[in-house]
Amino acid sequence: MFADVYPLKRLPRGMGAFTYRIPQELEQDVARGSFVEIPWRSRMVRGVVACTHEHTPPYAVKPVRHLYDRSIDTQDLGVYEEMAQETIQSVSTLLYASFPSPRRRKTHERMIDRPEESPQDIPGPSFRKMEIDWATRLDLSTPELFVQVPDVQTTALLVRRLVHDHGKPVLFLVPHKHDLDVAAQVLANLRVAVCDSALTIPKRFDRAEAWRSGNIDVLISTRLGSTFEPPKTLGAVVIGRSGMDEHAQYDRNPRYDARRFALSWARVRQATRIITDTAPRCVDADLPSVPSPFSPPKSVTIIHLKDSVRGSDHPLLSDALIDAIRETGRNQERVLLLHNRKMSGERPASEGVEALRLALSKQIEQDIGIITAEVQDRIHAPVLIATQLYYERVYHPLRDSFGLVALLTADQLSYGLSERTSEQALRTLHEYAGIAWRSSCPLLIQAWEHALLQRMLLHPQTFFRELCQSRKDYNQPPYSTRYEVTPKDKSAWFITNPTPTQREELKNLPDSVIIKNLTWL
Template identity: 25%
Template sequence: MPEGLVAEVYPVLRLPRRFFVFDYTIPQEMNLQRGQMVRIPFRDKTILGVVRSVGSKRGNPERLKSVLERVKEWIFDDVEMDFFEWLALETAQSVSAILHVAIPPLPKRIPSLSTNISEGKSLRVRASESEEISRALEKMRTYRECFIHAKDRVQMAAMVVAYAYMHPHDQLAIFVPNVWDATCLLPYLTFAGVTLLTGEESPSHRLAAIQSFRKKETRIFLATRAGSLLLPACVDAIFVLRSSHESYKQSDRNPRYDARETIRFFASHRACRLFFLDVMPRTEDMVTFGPDRLCISTHALPEMIELNREKNVSPHPRLSYTIFQKITDVLESGKRIFCVYNRKGKARALRCEDCKKEFPCPQCGGVFTVYETTIQCHHCGCIEPIPLSCPGCGGSHLIERGFGNRSLQEAFQKAFPGITVSLLEQNHLEDLEAHILLATNVYTESILNSFTPPTDIGCVILLDADLPLHESSAQSLEQAIRMIEELRGVAFRLRADFLMQTHVREFFQTYYQNPLSFFQKELMLRNTYRQPPICRPMRIMRRGGDVRQSRFELEHIREQLEGYHPIDVLFSFFHSRTTQACPILSFSVEQTYVPDLLVFLRTLPDHFIIDTNRNL
């Protein structure tokens, strides 16, 4: 390389967002280019770096340190470098911090990666599903990007496997929301050679997995969101299974990114095919793909039981007469029951009947959930014993309001004496072989394998389809319908009946009458009320420090934000299991103004935690 050149290098290190690049001289015998990985001296250590650019010397070259060596095994092309720089801007992080998360530490020796899994299996579906799978494949042939409806995870997998057989020379990337989905799907992809990356592997095995697919030693790259940061350039088609799942968004640590957005960036710049598959799309997918490429199948109306109509003859407010009779019939046939109820504890809240005092959490103001001997806040983790009397009036007439899964367990045991009722929730799993399984989402998310389902479950029941509607979110109705569709898919795979209970049947009918019209109206409503995807919600929180000082600093930021019009700003407080009350600055901005706002956010000190897309 000509003498007198300097490399701008991104250190692969978790650096504050204000840091950009560092200049290093290039030894005369070394050839470098944008994207080349190198070893550099940095603060008395030798670390990895990635070259941003190569140019002439500036300033005083004698004061610059020199690049130590090239890492020949790894070089990023222009699209990959553009991606890292785009993601840093999108998440208000430094490029170095993004590279630190994406690139695993390089071991002295990359281990060999076994891609042949002895437990490989053949995927079988019902004959009745062939038409829907064929229709999906036709859509994939017609459109380079689209959303595809599927009944359940098995049908999604069948569509991917069929595509792989029809395109035997294509390199495929398949994304799933969690490790359990990857574990269940893995044995059915081994026919093409598969590389697995979930983020739980050791750094050396993670590196080996990436290199194996880059060298085309395997055809399929199966990954969770962690794999979206290092998508190999050789990918021909990308499948995002269960594309509406919240786990695709990393919300608990930096960088706070959404894997669906990083995958979309990659697909658009590589011109590869992109397919989202799920039981139903998100309203955001109307903007992502357009209404013509939302391939939604016609939905039959599920069997809905209206709780209001049957309350006078029902044995329990959450156990309607129809459900009682259905459970009786199924149990008599020798089958088991799977019930879903996503509210923990004995009761929803505690209240004094004498003075009408509620019992909010003293730490965060959230609602206490009532258990047998304690009241617990599931938001901040606060636990207190159940009070014997009201601290306000001294009265002892305290009543429990609402129903948790433990009170429902008691109701089932009373209604069906001699029948075992098992409670299944996070960190509390009882008998998986009980006659009645009363579960939260944990059963379908981390226990039930839809590819090898139990054969003795005769009915799936959603005990309260209205629970998501109580969430203060623009997506609440959409989430409620998605829960119904996911459980319908579970029932379909189990060859079981599906029933749901609700107080507001008409809310759900709008979707089943015309799904596309439902999403078009939903998009119009969000436009009216400035909700995503029309506007982009963001959040700033100060890490540590005095609450008053934090509030003062956030107020100053608020004044600066008012220069980006139009913008809606809201103050609130955040509470966790490990921190005290912390002010939060939440705001929403129209997409047109987002680029300028992101540039401003990158100038803020690192003690501010910034989520630049908190509601995807």
């Protein structure tokens, strides 16, 4: 009797299962999903059995050396096989990431016991009462839904509600490590484990085992946690900031989209699926939605830069903006000026921000700080000029508050060649609006072409429906399956709705070729 085995190794995308002979004493015990030890070149490695059969191969095969006292369900193994097919890579590579090597001396994760509490018992800085009431009363009985939220903090509030109501484990995915920190603070006092790619292999093993055994209330994770086999009692999968590309990894092994992985686990476990962001993606267009606590800030001003009066020699410093900054300073409140990175062209963003700071310093008396990828200077100053990096790595909705949020060149968000540019611009614009909403402060938006921005901010649902219809009319993802293929040091090419033959051709490409599934991004 023979077994086709997926070695737990990073293997090229064209490699599948390898055949091994099952010793007679193990024939009754080895089955699909069994973990075994197999010889691989000059050493022994772990593997997962894909299937067993009695077809004698026309070459000599090595025997299975050991059967481990654990296995993975056939249905669960099918999730890994499905994800490998979607991303054109080997099943072995995904399994290698999902089942880290065990410690030689086993230790146990320390978890905080979950107290008896209600969603209102939130530690740390307070939420708005209406936000807590909304999370408490929200109908979460629908198996899958989209929820519009202002930030990760509100998503974490929903996770807390799910754990309190159902007492079942929740997988909470976020795109960045900074989001992990925000979510963990909201979920303090639950049995929470945090997981990201910085964990050592032994710690990954501990996290994966504690999660699989159900000893964790909430696994808050960036991409990696989505690959771990979840507990049988999984209650919900919650995806925060679902529109961020960082949920997917295609530039190196293992290649996968964490959102797809997590939602597949939810379907297998029949768990609730909640997708959240400041605005939906077209792939989520058909999902039911619920009333959101998020509404436009109390005051929104859109300044048309073509017609605005400027007392400064800098094109982005309109008189209306400078007056608003001065007024906010008189009220002893902070100002956040968001400077779109694209305005800096090929130059480092810090050059454009530094020039803006110099020009603004001639108009106001307050100290001015800057945050870019290259420079972080006086970040607690009364006036802060920042790129998108501020939102991704610094901004903390439980801590940071402003008296004015201003987006200096908003229409630059919608400039780009991708069909997803408008979708991403809608989400980013509402992320910035969420900062103003959280601070209960005015939002000031400057634009060269303000009509599009008005529709995106004031009529987002209409804009979104038209956007999705346009992509459907032109057979663009997610209404078609599209792969972007980028050979090393060459231009990318695209393939839409590949045939089985074309898929096999893609699998035979070397791993140096990046194959990105654009369907779900």
